[in-house]
Amino acid sequence: MTKDDADPVELLRASAGVPFTKARAMPPEVYTSPRFLDGELEHVFSKEWxxxxxxxxxxxxxxxxxxxxxxxxxxxxxxxxxxxxxxxxxxxxxxxxxxxxxxxxxxxxxxxxxxxxxxxxxxxxxxxxxxxxxxxxxxxxxxxxxxxxxxxxxxxxLDPDAPPVRARLAEVEELIADYDMAGYHEAFFETHVWDTNWKVLAENFMESYHLPVCHAGTIGGMSRLDEMVCPEGRAAFNYHTILKDGTLPIALAHPDNSRLEGDARRTTYLLAIYPSLLITLTPGYFWYLTLHPHGVGQVRIGFGGGMARDYAEEPEAQQHFDRLKALLDDVNVEDRGCTEKVYRGLCSAFARPGHLSHLERPNYDFARYLMARIAPADRHKEAAE
Ligand code: FES
Ligand SMILES: [Fe+2]
CATH class of the missing domain: 2.102.10.10 (Rieske [2Fe-2S] iron-sulphur domain)
Known part of the structure; x- marks a missing residue:
């Protein structure tokens, strides 16, 4: 069987079925196959929130x-x-x-x-x-x-039977209960289209392994691989955490914030809520991406962000936020470069998925989520019968 007629769903099933300790990146066909995209639209984007x-x-x-x-x-x-x-x-x-x-x-x-x-x-x-x-x-x-x-x-x-969001995301709510996420106010929202598959960008967000290298020109120097924590994902989302230093004061909990204590005051959650809401939540500000496929080779991006309620009234914080937005724009240029390069590589006849780092645990969980949505064992059985 050539690369072109391999069934991408079966390739994913084989890839995501191995334990994390031996896991590899998802097969290239999962990103480049129009047939796989049809499955995503039918079983993921038509069904999820x-x-x-x-x-x-x-x-x-x-x-x-x-x-x-x-x-x-x-x-x-x-x-x-x-x-x-x-x-x-x-x-x-x-x-x-x-x-x-x-x-x-x-x-x-x-x-x-x-x-x-x-x-x-x-x-x-x-x-x-x-x-x-x-x-x-x-x-x-x-x-x-x-x-x-x-x-x-x-x-x-689009699904009249989808369980309510609050129920689906109850575990997220519990995890970041002390962050008052409802009180973060959006200061900007932009839309973009990049030349990469939506999952490449989603997965780029799910790991901070790439920060020191891809972002060497911006935030790379502040990124410590040994401070990244990548727990096992949950049914509706995955996450990892990194620690911020005080370079940007609004990344830290506001002095009046008594909800967060110790290292939590400088902990950033990187939440990947399936299928495609990606939130960077620091104690003082947030930014997010919401993604939708646009063919196999393009992604439509909603990009927004703003500050926590604690900082809302401070002119000095606003200046810090303006600096942050300029920095995020530069970081995005780097992410765009990396994710568009990955898509070009994925389209090669020589593309082969390599093993994942322990810092890519969320990527493995995302692959298993996709498999469960697109190729659940019962649908597999029906198709075989
Ligand atoms: S008024 Fe809407 S299509 Fe004619
Ligand atoms: Fe990045």
Missing amino acids: FCVGRASALSGAGDYVTCDLAGQPIVVLRDRDGALRAMSNVCLHRMSTLLHGRGNTRAIVCPYHAWTYNLDGSLRGAPAMTLNEGFCKSDYRLPQLRCEEWLGWVFVT
């Missing part, structure tokens, strides 16, 4: 954000009653998409013939429709989707 950003970015009536989730155009907005709503972003007339990007609107006006919807998705009006006897305005309402807020994050899902 997908994060569209922070609730504080949708604080006013009519604030909205759009996304394409597993091929479905979706809008998430704050309605007139103050509730977050997710709806299909497809017009009920001749099916144009409705809103684009992010912004604020009083009503949803279709850019094609101006059918106009209220913020609850009901049709408010449609020009020149009085002569069609079958048309009745009240028959029209944009299909509603599930949308939940958890610790300030906004999630949507």
